[in-house]
Amino acid sequence: MISKQVGLSHSGLPEKHDLLEIFTKSDAESTGYYLKFDFKTIRSHLLKEQERRKKGLAPKLYLERLLQEAVFVEQDRQRVLQQHGTKALMSGVLNEAYKRLVDWEIVESYLQNVVPLPFRPDFTFGREIEKKFEEEDYRVVPLSLQIGGKRNDIYRPYTNNIFSQGGLHRPKYFPLRRGNKRFGFVWVCINDERRVLKDQSLRGLLIKKFGFSIANRSYLEPFFARTVFNRRITGEIIIQHPNLLPNAARSDFENNSTRQEFLELLPLFIKKLSDWANVLQEEDKAREVLKEVTERLTDILTALPADRRDKDKMLQYNVEIAQQERSLEVHKKTLAGLADVQQQRNQVMKLLKECKTFVRDALSRSARARERLERDVTNAIQAEAGQLPSAVTGQKSESPGSLTSILEDAGLQLSSDLRAALEIFDSQCLREHLDDSSYATILKELKDILEERF
Secondary structure, eight states: OOOTTTTOOTSSOOOOOOOEEEEOOOOSSSSSEEEEEHHHHHHHHHHHHHHHHHHHOOOOOOOHHHHHHHHHEOOOOOOOSSSSSSEEESSSHHHHHHHHHOOOOHHHHHHHSSSSOOTTTOOOTTHHHHHHHHHHTTTOOOEEEETTTTEEEEEEEEOGGSSSSSSOOOOOEEEEEEEEEEEEEEEEEEHHHHHHOGGGGGEEEEEETEEESOOOTTTTGGOSHHHHHHHHHEEEEEETTTTTOOOTTSSSBSHHHHHHHHHHHHHHHHHHHHHHHHHHHHHHHHHHHHHHHHHHHHHHHHHHHHHHHHHHHHHOOOOOOOOHHHHHHHTTTHHHOOOOGGHHHHHHHHHHHHHHHHHHHHOOOOOOHHHHHHHHHHHHHHHHIIOOOOSSOOOOOOOOOHHHHHHHTTOOOOOOHHHHHHHHHHIIHHHHHHHHHHHHHHHHHHHHHHHHOO
């Protein structure tokens, strides 16, 4: 029995349309159901009740009466739906709301935030993640949207294009558990280069409960020791604990003891996630260094024959070859554990040995060394004609880009005024006074520093 003393307010009720009709049918039933919400009647009753309260009169409206007069449920005798699905009709929509309701992007974005949609068929990791959803008993709801003459299936917003190279790292899954209490699970994808994701709106993890998005993707950023990791990943935290309930604004969870335990668990989870991300990023860095060293040693080996009689250049090559060797040494352990680069690693070590031997012999005065030098000259000339190891004939590394691109790749947010000032400094100061090689070296050093600090 519903008490007649229940207080009612019109706050939160739809004020942009008069009538909502919903037709819904499941696969298991031959006939669906029809639900009718008469919001015009509800608003009228609530406004009258509000006036009574202003005058100090006793409440006259109660919930049971309001529902009896404005909400109706019955079988769909007209059989509007022949198959499984749901159809909603809104009548008497005001002009402002109508514009939003016929804007495809607005409606699609809204549904992506409130419905557990499937992934796009062409998203590389979509089927794998959906299989994880099935294992976790997390239901996905296929949905088609029609506005006017346009009708399409809609999906979660993830695509391969958000990754720098289309997505080279498989998703990682984390259980959210503390002792015997399980809060849900997490799926995470990380960029395949050491830079932030291209799409700013998808950077970070989004918390989901019942398909609803809670807060936004920056919610967890304060928990990261290196905030750039939050901007290099995307994914979702799927909450399954019954006591973690979204607040009315869906900006957080209702404040209770379960929420407190969840917040205490987050730093532990973020630590595990960051450790995993750091390993992948170190592997990407090692591959990047291997590629750069391979290319530079190839260039040096090609140039050595022509410069063999220039002692100063040989000394410069000697220093640079040592620097390249140190770069490899820093990532020696990581490279040794990467099965996919072992052939290239062996070939670059051969290149390194050839360069060191050539320079050493060029700087030697012994007759024996000169004989060996002549043989090396012949070999180098042959290599220049196209007989270099296959590992060194790949694509050249991308140029470092510009000052602003280096800063943005590190996750720094640049205002339009700051961007304009930096572009002027970049073009009229740095580039005016530096040659291309020095400019590229400085940007590379800045890139490495930012990657370590942010």
